[in-house]
Amino acid sequence: MFVLWAVATLTFFAVRLIPGDPAEAILGGPGSQASAEALAAVRAEYGLDQPLLVQYFAQLGRLATGDLGRSYALKLDVGPLVLGQLGGTLVLAVLSLALAWIIALALATWSTRGGRVAARVGSGLEIVAASLPHFWLATALIVLFSIWLGVLPPISTPGLAGLVLPVLTLAVPLAGFLGQVIREPLLTALESPFVLSALARGESARGVRWIHAIRHASIPAISLSGWAFGSLISGAVVVETVFARPGLGRTLLNAVTVRDVPVVIGVVMLVAVAYILMTLLTDLATRVADPRVRAR
Amino acid sequence: MSARPIPPAPDSGPALRVRNLSVGFGRFGAEPVVSGVSFEVAAGECLAIVGESGSGKSVTARTLLGLAGAGARVDADELSIAGQSVLGLSEAAWRRRRGRDVGLVLQDALASLDPLRPVGREIADSLRLHTGLGPADRSRRVLELLDSVGLPDGELRSRQRSGALSGGQRQRALIASAIALDPPLLIADEPTTALDVTVQAQILELLERVKRGGTALILISHDLAVVSRIADRVAVMSNGRIVETGPTREVLGRPRHAETRAMVAAVPAGKPRGTRLAAAVPATAAVPATATPATATAAPTAASARTEPRPPSVPAGTPGPGVGPAVVLEATGLTKGFRMPDGTRLLAVDDVSFRLERGTTLGIVGESGSGKTTTARLVLALATPDHGEVRVLGRAWSAVSEQARRPLRTSVGAIYQDALGSFDPRLSVRDILHHAVAPDSRHPPGSGLLAPGSRPARARAAEAGTRARVAELLDRVRLSPALLARRPLELSGGQRQRVGIARALASRPQVLVCDEPVSALDVGVQAQVLDLLDELQRDLGLSLLFISHDLGVVRHVSDRVAVMSEGRIVEQGAQVFTAPEHPYTRRLLSAVPSLP
Numbered sequence: 001m002f003v004l005w006a007v008a009t010l011t012f013f014a015v016r017l018i019p020g021d022p023a024e025a026i027l028g029g030p031g032s033q034a035s036a037e038a039l040a041a042v043r044a045e046y047g048l049d050q051p052l053l054v055q056y057f058a059q060l061g062r063l064a065t066g067d068l069g070r071s072y073a074l075k076l077d078v079g080p081l082v083l084g085q086l087g088g089t090l091v092l093a094v095l096s097l098a099l100a101w102i103i104a105l106a107l108a109t110w111s112t113r114g115g116r117v118a119a120r121v122g123s124g125l126e127i128v129a130a131s132l133p134h135f136w137l138a139t140a141l142i143v144l145f146s147i148w149l150g151v152l153p154p155i156s157t158p159g160l161a162g163l164v165l166p167v168l169t170l171a172v173p174l175a176g177f178l179g180q181v182i183r184e185p186l187l188t189a190l191e192s193p194f195v196l197s198a199l200a201r202g203e204s205a206r207g208v209r210w211i212h213a214i215r216h217a218s219i220p221a222i223s224l225s226g227w228a229f230g231s232l233i234s235g236a237v238v239v240e241t242v243f244a245r246p247g248l249g250r251t252l253l254n255a256v257t258v259r260d261v262p263v264v265i266g267v268v269m270l271v272a273v274a275y276i277l278m279t280l281l282t283d284l285a286t287r288v289a290d291p292r293v294r295a296r
Numbered sequence: 297m298s299a300r301p302i303p304p305a306p307d308s309g310p311a312l313r314v315r316n317l318s319v320g321f322g323r324f325g326a327e328p329v330v331s332g333v334s335f336e337v338a339a340g341e342c343l344a345i346v347g348e349s350g351s352g353k354s355v356t357a358r359t360l361l362g363l364a365g366a367g368a369r370v371d372a373d374e375l376s377i378a379g380q381s382v383l384g385l386s387e388a389a390w391r392r393r394r395g396r397d398v399g400l401v402l403q404d405a406l407a408s409l410d411p412l413r414p415v416g417r418e419i420a421d422s423l424r425l426h427t428g429l430g431p432a433d434r435s436r437r438v439l440e441l442l443d444s445v446g447l448p449d450g451e452l453r454s455r456q457r458s459g460a461l462s463g464g465q466r467q468r469a470l471i472a473s474a475i476a477l478d479p480p481l482l483i484a485d486e487p488t489t490a491l492d493v494t495v496q497a498q499i500l501e502l503l504e505r506v507k508r509g510g511t512a513l514i515l516i517s518h519d520l521a522v523v524s525r526i527a528d529r530v531a532v533m534s535n536g537r538i539v540e541t542g543p544t545r546e547v548l549g550r551p552r553h554a555e556t557r558a559m560v561a562a563v564p565a566g567k568p569r570g571t572r573l574a575a576a577v578p579a580t581a582a583v584p585a586t587a588t589p590a591t592a593t594a595a596p597t598a599a600s601a602r603t604e605p606r607p608p609s610v611p612a613g614t615p616g617p618g619v620g621p622a623v624v625l626e627a628t629g630l631t632k633g634f635r636m637p638d639g640t641r642l643l644a645v646d647d648v649s650f651r652l653e654r655g656t657t658l659g660i661v662g663e664s665g666s667g668k669t670t671t672a673r674l675v676l677a678l679a680t681p682d683h684g685e686v687r688v689l690g691r692a693w694s695a696v697s698e699q700a701r702r703p704l705r706t707s708v709g710a711i712y713q714d715a716l717g718s719f720d721p722r723l724s725v726r727d728i729l730h731h732a733v734a735p736d737s738r739h740p741p742g743s744g745l746l747a748p749g750s751r752p753a754r755a756r757a758a759e760a761g762t763r764a765r766v767a768e769l770l771d772r773v774r775l776s777p778a779l780l781a782r783r784p785l786e787l788s789g790g791q792r793q794r795v796g797i798a799r800a801l802a803s804r805p806q807v808l809v810c811d812e813p814v815s816a817l818d819v820g821v822q823a824q825v826l827d828l829l830d831e832l833q834r835d836l837g838l839s840l841l842f843i844s845h846d847l848g849v850v851r852h853v854s855d856r857v858a859v860m861s862e863g864r865i866v867e868q869g870a871q872v873f874t875a876p877e878h879p880y881t882r883r884l885l886s887a888v889p890s891l892p
Binding site: 192193194196197198199200201202203204205207211212215216289290291292 | 358361363387391392393394395396398399400402403404407408409410411412413418421422425426457459470473474476
C-alpha cells in the first residue's frame, strides 16, 4: 500500500514538472489554439484552477476508491483503457523473462562445461549482451531478420511471428545479465565438496549439474528476476514503440507526450501493482529453491 | 550393512592394490603431484595415509575414484579394486563403480552434503543410481542405513537438510550415503577434522565398525593421533611419495624417516610445557640471542612448571611491559546472552570468572558452542557483558566507555584462527604492519601520495622509526624481510599467522588473546607457531589467554586451564589434565586420541 501511495505521489508531481498547460492538452494540444474562455472552462471542469495540493488530495481520494479518472486526450475511462493494454505487455514481458532464463542457463552451462576458451567466450558474450541497448538491438534485429533475410515482420503483427523480434530484443540483454549472475555461483557449486560427494556416489556430470549445481546457482538470479521484470516493462516502452506494438509502454509514451495525466498515473499504478506481485512471486520461488530461507 | 550385493571371495586378494601410481597435472614434463606410490588394502583392514597438506594424499584418494580432476595424467603399473583393474576406464565405466565399488567420505559434511536437499534424498541417490529399487524401497533402505550409522529417528532425519543437523549427525549421514551399497572399499578423507573431540571419537568408532564389517578402509588424515585409533597400517606421504609404511604402532612408535619423526614430534599432546615442537628452525629464522639458554634450561623443569604457575622469566629490572600488577586480566561473573530466533534467550557465557597472571598462559578449552569465542569477544571488549566485569591491568575495562578504554587498548593484542580474513587482502605485509605500528600515519611508504622530499624532517624521522620497528617485529616472528612486499594471499598459512602475531605485537601489548590461533594449520606449522608464542612469552613477558578446542594444544601451552561447557567454566586450575574432577572434563579427556 505504501509503495502504491509513493508511486502515485511521485508520478503526480513528476507529470506536473513537464512544461505546458494541461488544459491545453485536454483541448487537443498546443496546436489547437484554444480560446482563453475555453481554457478557463476546462480548468474549472477538471479542477485545474485549484491549488496544487488540493488537486493532489482530490486525485489521491479518487485513486483510493479505485477511480483512475478519464483520459484528457482520449476522453475514455482510464481503468478499462489501461487494463486493455496490459495483456500485450504482460505476454511480452513474461515470454522475454522465460527466454532470458533459457539463454542464460544454456550459456552458463555450456561455458562452464567446456574448457577455458568456452568460459572466456561465454563471459564475453554475456558482457556484450548485457550492455546492448534495446533500441539498437531492436533496429539491428529488424535489419537482419526483416530486411536482409525477410523471414520475420518488422512490425509486431498479431500472432507468434510478430512476437519473436520484440521478445528477442528484451530477452538478450537480460540473458547476458542473468548469465553473469549465474556463472559465478555455478562455478563455485561445481567445485564444492557436495558435488564431489555426488560424483563419488556415481552421479553423472549432467546429474550433478541439474540436481545440485544449477539449483544453487539460480538462487541469486531468481531473487533478481523481480527486478528484471520491472526493467522489462520499462524496456517495453522502447520495444513497443519500435515495433509499433500495442501495449502499456506505448500507451504510457503517448500519454506523456500529450500530458495526459490520468493515463500516465493509471499506467504507472498498474505497473507498480504488477511489480509488487512479481516481487512476491520471486520471493516465493526463492523459498522453494532455497528451503533454508524458511528456517530463518 | 545388510547383505552385500557381491560378496568378495576370501581368496580374491586385496580389496585394493596400487602399484607405482603417479598422477600429474598440467603440461607433460611437469613434476608429478604423486609419484611411485604403491600400497594394498585387504578387506576388513584400515590403511591410513598421513601427510601434511600438499603431500598428495587427497589426490591419491581421488585417483582411486577416477576423480583426480580434469587434465590429470594417471599412470600406474596396476590399479585394481576388488580384483578388477580400473586403469584407463571410461567415464561411464567409472560412474558404474563409484558408490558401488568405492565409497568416499569427505571432511565437513555441512559442505559435503548438498545444503539445499534433505539428507534422505542424498543417501537415496546412491540407491537410485545403482539399484533398480523404487522410491518406496529406497526410503525404507535409507531408514535402515540411518539406523545403522547411529541416527535413530530416521523418519525425521531423512527429511532434514544438512544445515539442521549437528556436526556429528551430518557426518553420520554422509557415511550412510557412502556405504549405502556396501562398497568393498571406503575412502575417508579427513572424516573427523571439523568435529569436536567427543563427536570425533564417536565417528571413529562408527568407521571402525564399518571396517569390522569387512570393508577395506582408507583413512586420509593429517592427524596422527586420530590415525592411531583405528588404522592397522600407516603410509606417510611427503612430496607425492610414500616415505614410510608399516604397522601403525611401529611407524608412530619408532618412526624411521625424518618426515615421520618430525610429524610425530610436532604433536603437542602429552608434551610438557616449554618443549620445542618443531624439529628444525625454519630457514628464514635468525636465532634470537636471548632465547637459547632459556630453552635449554626450560625442558628439565617442565614437569614442575606444569603444576604451578611459572614465574615470569623476564630478567629482573627490565623496564617495559614487565612491570605492573601481577594480575593482568581479571574476569568476574561474566554473563552474556543472545536472543534466539524462537524468542528464547541463550546464555552463551554464564557466570564466567578467571584471572590471568603476568607472564603466564591461561588456556580456555571447550567444544564448539561452549562459549569460548564469546568469552574472547567479551575480554577484547568487542561485546558488552550483561553482567560481570573484565578488568585489565587492574583498571576498569568492560564497564567504561570505548573512549575511556582506548588508551588501554594497546595493552591487549589479539590473534585469530582465520589470519587471512583479518587482513585487508589488498594491503601488503609492509602496509599491514605499518598501520599497526603507526596507526595515525595516513600514507604508508610506497603509497606514493607524497614525494619523499616534500616531507618535514620530523615526519621523516618518525617514518624511519616506524620502518625500524616493522623490521624488528618481522625479526621477532622470524619472517624474512623479503615477504614485506607480498599480500596476504601470497603467503602460506603459517606465514600469515606470523604476520598476524607481528601485528598484534606492534602496540607492545601485555596481554595477547589467542582465539584458536593454530586450528587452521598443519601440525608441523602449528608446532612452529606454538614454539614462537612460547618464545615470545619468555622474551617479552607476555600473558596469554589461549582459547582452543584442541586439548592437546591447550595442555601443551597452558600454565592453568579452564574447561568450558555450555557457557560455564566447569573446572579450572593447573591440574585439570592430570587430575580431572568434573565428569565433563573426564569425558573430554578420554575422547582425545593420543599417540600410542
